Amino acid sequence: MKTWITATFSPTGSTRAVAQAIAATREQAHIDLLKPISPRIVTADTPLLAVVPVYGGRVPAIAIERLSRLQGQGGAAIAVVVYGNRAYEDALLELKNTLTDCGFRVIAAAAFIAEHSIARSIATGRPHEQDKQTATEFTATVDAKLARPAAEQTLVHVPGNDPLKPLPQMPATPIVTDACGGCGSCARECPMQAIPAENPRTTDASRCILCMRCVSICPRQARILPPPLLAGMTARLQACAAEPRLPELFV
Ligand SMILES: Cc1cc2nc3c(=O)[nH]c(=O)nc-3n(C[C@H](O)[C@H](O)[C@H](O)COP(=O)(O)O)c2cc1C
Numbered sequence: 149m150k151t152w153i154t155a156t157f158s159p160t161g162s163t164r165a166v167a168q169a170i171a172a173t174r175e176q177a178h179i180d181l182l183k184p185i186s187p188r189i190v191t192a193d194t195p196l197l198a199v200v201p202v203y204g205g206r207v208p209a210i211a212i213e214r215l216s217r218l219q220g221q222g223g224a225a226i227a228v229v230v231y232g233n234r235a236y237e238d239a240l241l242e243l244k245n246t247l248t249d250c251g252f253r254v255i256a257a258a259a260f261i262a263e264h265s266i267a268r269s270i271a272t273g274r275p276h277e278q279d280k281q282t283a284t285e286f287t288a289t290v291d292a293k294l295a296r297p298a299a300e301q302t303l304v305h306v307p308g309n310d311p312l313k314p315l316p317q318m319p320a321t322p323i324v325t326d327a328c329g330g331c332g333s334c335a336r337e338c339p340m341q342a343i344p345a346e347n348p349r350t351t352d353a354s355r356c357i358l359c360m361r362c363v364s365i366c367p368r369q370a371r372i373l374p375p376p377l378l379a380g381m382t383a384r385l386q387a388c389a390a391e392p393r394l395p396e397l398f399v
């Protein structure tokens with residue numbers, strides 16, 4: 149059994165949870181795409197598992213930008229997107245194309261479901277035990293494919309449109325309530341450097357991608373979405389994303 153390098157962009161943790169369910173004991177190193185990374189070669193004998201969330205049917209641009217710093221040298225890659233039970237649209241194709249452009253052979257792919265990081269009442273608690281069981285089965289199939297000679301490891305086809313749908317516009321940024329104690333955690337953890345360290349009660353709207361990391365990590369729950377915006381988004385998602393979806397596997 150080969151060990152893998154994993155790369156994830158996971159502002160609120162569920163993408164990382166899916167990656168850990170898939171990689172299990174195979175993870176030999178983890179590349180955290182929440183932080184800037186230096187150009188890095190992934191040698192051909194080490195498979196890469198890349199797992200990213202879906203934002204507006206696309207992969208967050210910053211995750212693509214950081215992933216593009218990896219060089220695959222013809223090695224195998226597994227492309228996985230994680231979405232909040234609405235739809236993943238063009239995200240899996242975008243991830244596959246990015247990895248291919250980096251020099252990887254994408255021999256397996258999947259779309260998993262996780263709790264919606266904005267509307268937490270959608271897909272609450274996912275990935276659940278059944279999702280993790282599916283992840284284990286996916287890994288076993290991938291292991292079997294990786295055990296074959298490289299020439300016999302077929303490339304996967306995944307759904308998606310080319311050209312890709314336009315990148316989404318974010319409707320707002322989180323706001324900060326009087327509960328803020330000025331600890332600065334949100335400024336340190338924001339993957340976009342959108343929160344100034346000297347004034348963490350503000351947000352640079354031109355940088356914020358509404359990833360919800362600051363909202364989820366604030367120890368005082370002082371960062372929140374504007375309540376009318378959250379109510380409107382939750383109502384719209386309840387209408388189109390309430391029916392539980394199943395993971396899709398491509399091997
Ligand atoms: C800005 C934003 C846009 C999103 N767009 C979609 C989407 O288009 N379709 C969907 O099903 N889920 C969508 N989601 C939900 C996330 O894909 C899902 O919750 C994911 O698991 C979050 O990953 P994380 O926990 O690693 O941050 C979106 C979430 C955010 C924050």
Ligand code: SF4
Pocket residue numbers: 324327328329330331332333334335348349365366367368369370371
């Ligand atoms: S993490 Fe919360 S309490 Fe700390 S500075 Fe940010 S908003 Fe304020």
Ligand code: SF4
Pocket residue numbers: 159321322337338339340341342343351355356357358359360361362363
């Ligand atoms: S400020 Fe925006 S980009 Fe930064 S952590 Fe908060 S939601 Fe994410």
